[in-house]
Amino acid sequence: MNLKIYLVLALFIMTSLYAQEKKTEKPRFNPELAASLGADEYGMKAYTIVMLKTGSTKIDDKEKLSQLMEGHLANIGKLSEEGKIILAGPFLEQNKQTFRGMFIFNTKSKEEAEKWVKTDPAVQAGVFGYEIFPWYGSAALPLYLKHHEEITKENP
Incomplete structure (x- = not known):
């Protein structure tokens, strides 16, 4: 009886160690995925x-401001659907730079990003200004968007 318990326990430990080892294995390089995302x-x-x-x-007109913000959010959605915006969101606290939010655009061209940001009604109205910066990040960043809808109960 004790031998059976020890065998089951040993089997459990070996299975747990194998599962742990599998979790820490590095994923294999996927050249097709890397190429499709433009990865270096x-x-x-x-x-x-x-x-x-x-x-x-x-x-000061709350209705006018509300319309501009609705247009701002709709524009973000449109640019996202077009694959131009990879990430967008507001800052939760005021800061001395007066930054209100940020976009990460799927382009390395500052000119193209400026063209896209100027389609925002709140930018056009002067409610938002902007600064543009080149940035280097994971080529997999766009993949999070396809999962965002799966975790969103309602949109603003």
Whole structure:
């Protein structure tokens, strides 16, 4: 009886160790995925970050501001669906740089990013200004978007 318990326990420990080893194995390089994402040899690529900041126009009319923000969010959705925006979101705290939010655009061209950010109604109205920066990050970053809808109960 004790021998059976020890055998079952040994089998359990060996299975646990094997599972642990499998978890820590490095995923294999996938050249097709890397190429489809535009990855370099480090799995990285160039993007452009646009930092939205408080603009020069202050709008006191709450209905007008609400319409601009609805347009702002709709524009983000459109650019995201087109594969131009990889990441977008507001900052949760005020900061001395007056940054309000940021976009990561799927382009290394500052000119192209500026063209895309200028399609934002809140930018056009001057509610938001912006600064543009080149950025180097994981080429896999766009993959998170396909899973975002799976975890979102409602959209703003």
